[in-house]
Amino acid sequence: MANSEHSQNCSANEVPGQQMYDLAARLFGICRSLTGNGVRETLQIIKGFIPELRIHEIPSGTRCLDWVVPDEWNIEDAYILDEKGNKIVDFRQNNLHVVGYSLPVDQEISLAELGKHLVSDPFKPDSIPYATSYYRPFWGFCLTHNQREGLKDQRYRVVIDSQLKAGSLTYADLVIPGRSDKEIFFSTYICHPSMANNEISGPVLATFLARWFGSRDNRHTFRFVFAPETIGAIVYLSKHLDNLKRKTVAAFNLTCVGDDRAVSVLPSRRGNSLTDRVAMHVLKHKAPGFKAYDFIQHRGSDERQYCSPGVDLPMVSIMRSKYATYPEYHTSKDDLTFISPEGLQGSFDLQKKCVHLLEANRIYKTRIIGEPHLARRGLDGQSLGGRSTCENRIMIQSFMACCDEATDLIAIADKIGVYAGDLIPYADKLVDLGLIEDRGDLESTGW
C-alpha cells in the first residue's frame, strides 16, 4: 500500500492493479480543485508515467462556449482554533475540511456566526462532506456532524490562507496515433481533493490505459484528456469540437472505477452507438449482474458536456460503484480503503476488452454463395485454438451465416450467443482463406 517511488518505471503490464493502487495512494492527498497547484502537481506525477502527456494552461477570464474560466485558487493552510488555541478543524489533516474555492479569512467570530460557514451532514454524522463554492464568493469549513454538534458557544478563530486571483486552469491531453485517424476517446477529471473512487481512480486508470495502448501498434488513434470536471470538458470542447465530432468512433468517461462492489454502466445520450453496443456486450459476458443506468435520469459527469445536443459523442461510462449511488460518495469515507487493486484491475480489464473489440470490429461479406465446403479445406477436422472439431464447424458456419455486410462482429456474436472476442480467430481465419471479405467499419458503410 506504500507509495512506490519507482512505480513510473514499471513496464506496461497487463496486470497493473497494484501499480494503479500505488499511484492512487500517491495522488490521493494532493489538494486538487478546478484550478491551482494541486492540479499541476497531479498532472506532473502522471506525466512521469506517460511522458507524452501535454499540459496546457488556459488564462482565467477566457471565454469558452457558454462559460468563463474562473480565477485560480490556491490554498496553503486552514484551521479553526477554539478559545484555548486548540486546532479543532485542520486542513492539513484532511483537505476536505475546507470548502473548495474558499476566500481567505482570518478573524474571530461567535459560534452563531461560525455556523453560517460550516457544512456537515446529519445523515452521515461521522463523515466529512465534500463541498465547493466555485462561482459564488464564500468561505467555509466542512466537518463531521458529530463534531459540529459538540461545538461550544464560545469565540473561534477561523483562518483560511488561500488565494483566489487571475491565473489559469490546467489540463492535459495525450494523443497516441494509430493506423487510422479515427479515434477512441477517454476522458477523466482531476479536480477533487482527497477522494478515491470519485475521483482519483479515474486518472489512475486513464494513466495505465494510456501506457498500455501507447506501447502497442493500434488500429485506432487514442485520445486521453485529464481535465477538471465540467469546466475542463467545456474548455476541451471549445478547442477540439470539430476534431472530436469528425473523428471519434468511441468514447469512454473514466470515473468511479476503483472499488469492487459493483459494475455499472451509463449509456450515451443516444444509447445505441457502437460504444454502447460494445460496452453492453462486454458487460453481459464479462460482468453479468452489472447495473445499467439511464442517461437522462442518472448522468452526472463529463458526458453531460460530451453527449450534449450538438456534440453527441458516443460516450459511455463503465464504472464500479457509480457516483451518487454509494454512501461514501463525496465524503471523507471515499478513501483509499474504499478502492482496491482488484477493483482498479477489473476496470482496466473491462476497458481493455472494449477496446479489443472496437479494434477488431468489422462487417464482412461472404465471398461464396451457400456454405463453404469445410472438409476439402480440412476445417471440419482441425482444431482452431484448441477447440473441438464440431464446435469449429458450427462457429464457422454460424459466423458465415451472418456475413451480410450489415451485421458487425459484435452483432454477429450476439446472434450466435457467444462473446465477440472468441469469434476473432474465426474471422481472421476465414478472411485468410478468402471465404469472407473484410468490409470495414459499419460507419464507413453509412449505417
Next chain:
Amino acid sequence: MANSEHSQNCSANEVPGQQMYDLAARLFGICRSLTGNGVRETLQIIKGFIPELRIHEIPSGTRCLDWVVPDEWNIEDAYILDEKGNKIVDFRQNNLHVVGYSLPVDQEISLAELGKHLVSDPFKPDSIPYATSYYRPFWGFCLTHNQREGLKDQRYRVVIDSQLKAGSLTYADLVIPGRSDKEIFFSTYICHPSMANNEISGPVLATFLARWFGSRDNRHTFRFVFAPETIGAIVYLSKHLDNLKRKTVAAFNLTCVGDDRAVSVLPSRRGNSLTDRVAMHVLKHKAPGFKAYDFIQHRGSDERQYCSPGVDLPMVSIMRSKYATYPEYHTSKDDLTFISPEGLQGSFDLQKKCVHLLEANRIYKTRIIGEPHLARRGLDGQSLGGRSTCENRIMIQSFMACCDEATDLIAIADKIGVYAGDLIPYADKLVDLGLIEDRGDLESTGW
C-alpha cells in the same frame, strides 16, 4: 341535483362538475334519436350555454358519402294497455320503452303477436334495454324481462303515436378561432334517449370545454361537433373532410365521460399520433391505473368514421367506464345516479390537461454547445416556482440535454420521468434566456 334554471349564466368556471351535472339532469329526459325534435331541443339548450353554436339541418334523402340521410322521426306518446285499460308500458314514464324509429301503430293484438314486438334482456331482468330500428321498418316496445315474464295471455292494445317522414337531420358545430388555424377537434353525439354516461355526459362535457376554451386566448383553433352518432359523423365528414384532414392536429371523441368508476382510453387507429402520446402521458401521470383498449378490437363510437382509412384523424377517446364494458350500458340503469359531478369534473380536468400540453408542446434546439453556465445567470441559486435550487439545476440541465430538435416537450418529460406540465415554466424561462430556441411543432419539421 335539481335542474338549474340559471346554469347557463354561470361564468366559465374551472370546477364546473356540479354545473355539468345539472345540465346533464336537464337534458336527460329529452327523447333524442337520430333525428327529430328531441335533438333540436337538446341543441337549443346547449346553445344557451355557448351562443356561438351553429345548428344545421340536412334534408332527409341527402346522399352523404356511402349513406343517405334517413327520414325524420318524432314521437308524441306510446303505451300498451291491458284488457282492463291499465297502461302497463308507458313511454311517458321512460322513453326507452319505445324502440327508436318505431312506426306508428294503434291496434289490438294477442300476447303471441305482441311478443314479436317486445325487446327485453333475460340477463338483466330488471333493466329496460335500449333498442332502435333505424333502417328497417319496425315498431316495438322495450321492457324489463321481469315485466315481460308476467304478461298474461290476453288481448293488448298497442299505441305508438309517432311520425316517420321526410324532414331533416339536425346537428351543430362551433369553431373557436385561435392564433393558429391548426385545430383541436372535439366530437360528441346527441342521439340517445334517457341514458346518462352513454350519452348525455358527452355533450355536457363538450359544452363546458367549449365555454372554457371560448373564454381564453388559445394557440390552436378549437372545433366542436354535436351530431347523431355514425350518420352525424358521416354527414360532418362529407362536408368538412378536406378541412379536417388539413388542419386537425389533435382530436378527441367525448363519450362515456360521466361516471367515477374508471378511466379508460381508446387510441387512434394509427396509435402513435400526437393525441395518443398526449393522452397516454396525461393518463400515466394523472390517472395511474387507467385502462387502455385496442382500436380495432374495442372501438365503437365516432372514431369508427373519423379514424377510417382515407380520413385517419388522430382521434382518441378518454373515457370513464367505456361503452359496452359496464352492466348498465344501453339500459335504463345508465341513469343520473350512474354519473356524478365528480366523474364529470374528472373528465373535464383530463381533457383540459391534454389541451394544456398540446398548446405548449414544442421541439427545441439548444443555442449553445455543452451545458449552460447556470451560476453566472443566478440559476443555480434561485427558486423557480418555489422549487429548490438543486431541482432547478437538474431540471434545467436535463431539459437542455433533450433539446435536440427531435424530441418534443412530451417526449422530453417522458425521458426525464416527470409530468410535461411541470416542465413548461422551465422551457419558457430557457427560451427567455436565449439558451434554447423554440423550433415549433414536430409536425412542421416533418416528423
Next chain:
Amino acid sequence: MANSEHSQNCSANEVPGQQMYDLAARLFGICRSLTGNGVRETLQIIKGFIPELRIHEIPSGTRCLDWVVPDEWNIEDAYILDEKGNKIVDFRQNNLHVVGYSLPVDQEISLAELGKHLVSDPFKPDSIPYATSYYRPFWGFCLTHNQREGLKDQRYRVVIDSQLKAGSLTYADLVIPGRSDKEIFFSTYICHPSMANNEISGPVLATFLARWFGSRDNRHTFRFVFAPETIGAIVYLSKHLDNLKRKTVAAFNLTCVGDDRAVSVLPSRRGNSLTDRVAMHVLKHKAPGFKAYDFIQHRGSDERQYCSPGVDLPMVSIMRSKYATYPEYHTSKDDLTFISPEGLQGSFDLQKKCVHLLEANRIYKTRIIGEPHLARRGLDGQSLGGRSTCENRIMIQSFMACCDEATDLIAIADKIGVYAGDLIPYADKLVDLGLIEDRGDLESTGW
C-alpha cells in the same frame, strides 16, 4: 401399416395421413446416401405418385459453388463375422450398421483394430447411431453400445461390399405452373438411410403436397425439390439461383414432419418475411403451444444454404419434433413407430393452411370514406357463411377499418385477433360489393 401396392393410384385426397404413412413405410428400408442407387430407387417410387417429377444426374467432380460433387457410393452388403462365422453385425438387417460412404473392405482383424472402425453411443446404449464419412476416406460399422461392450477379444472378419467411384449425384424437381410466375418453394432431402422422422417423412409430405397442389388451379407457381441434404441444395442453388431469388415469394423446408409429439418452427434468416408471418399466424391459431427456434442458434438443414447471405430465400421450416432435439434423432430408434399417419396428416394440414393464406393474401384499399351503410345492402341482417348478423357487421367493419393499402390479410387478422382464413369470405364479399379494392401483394407495392 403394410406397404400398399396401390397407393400411388389414390386420388389427391385431403386426408392422406394413412397414404403418406404407407409411402413412408415403402421407402423406409431403402439405403439412401448422398448419391447412389438408393436415391434413384426412392425418386422412381415418388415419381409413381407425381409423374411430372424430373430426375437429374450431376456427374461426380462437377464444381458447384464452393463444392465439388463427390464420387458415387453404392453398397451391396456388409457384415462382421466372429471366429465362429456368426454374422454379429449385418447391413441387411439394418442399413444403419454401415458408416455411410464406407470404402470396401474384406479382412481379418483383431478386436483392437476393429475398435477403430466402430461407432456406438454410450449415452444411448441400445440404439444404432447414424454415421457418415462423406469427404474423408474411411470404413466403419455402427452398432449399439451394448453389443460393442459384449465383443470378445478375438479375430473378426469385416466385409463391406461397396463401391465409391465416379458416377453422379441424383436429385429431382417439379414445377407446377400457376396463374402467376411468383413461386412457393418446397425443399426436402433424400439422403438418409432407414430413419423415419428425419428423413423419410419430408419427401413423403412433399410428394402429397405436390399431388394436392398439382390437381388444382393455383395463383402461385409451386416448385418442389428432392435432393440430398447440403450438397443437393448447393447443386440446386448453383443451377437456379437467379430464378429462385427473383421469383420466390415463400419457401418451406420439409424436414421432421412425421411424429406427433410437438409442432416446431425455425424462422428464416431475416425472420420477418411473408413466409415467417404466415407460418407464425397459422401456428398461433392452429397449433398453440408450438415451439419457436432461433435461426442462427438452431438451424441445421437446407435453410443453411437457401437462407445464406447472398441467397436469403424466405425459407421457414414447420416441423413436428425438430432434428437434434429428440432422443431418437439420428439413431435406429427414429423408425416407423416414431412417426404416424396423424403426425404426417398434421403437417400436411399446416402446410396447406399456410399455402391457403399465401394464395389469398392481399392488401386492400377502401373505396369509400367512412364506414359503409351496411343496412341498405342488407348486410346487417344477413348471414355470411352461417354467422350471426352482429358478428358479420363487426367483422366487415373491422376488416374495412384495416384496408389502408399497408396492412395485408394476415396483418389484418392479427389486428382483429382472428384467424386469417376466416376473413377470406369477408374480403371476397367486400370486393364483390365494390366497397374495397384488391391492391395485390404487399411485395408489389414495395413494402
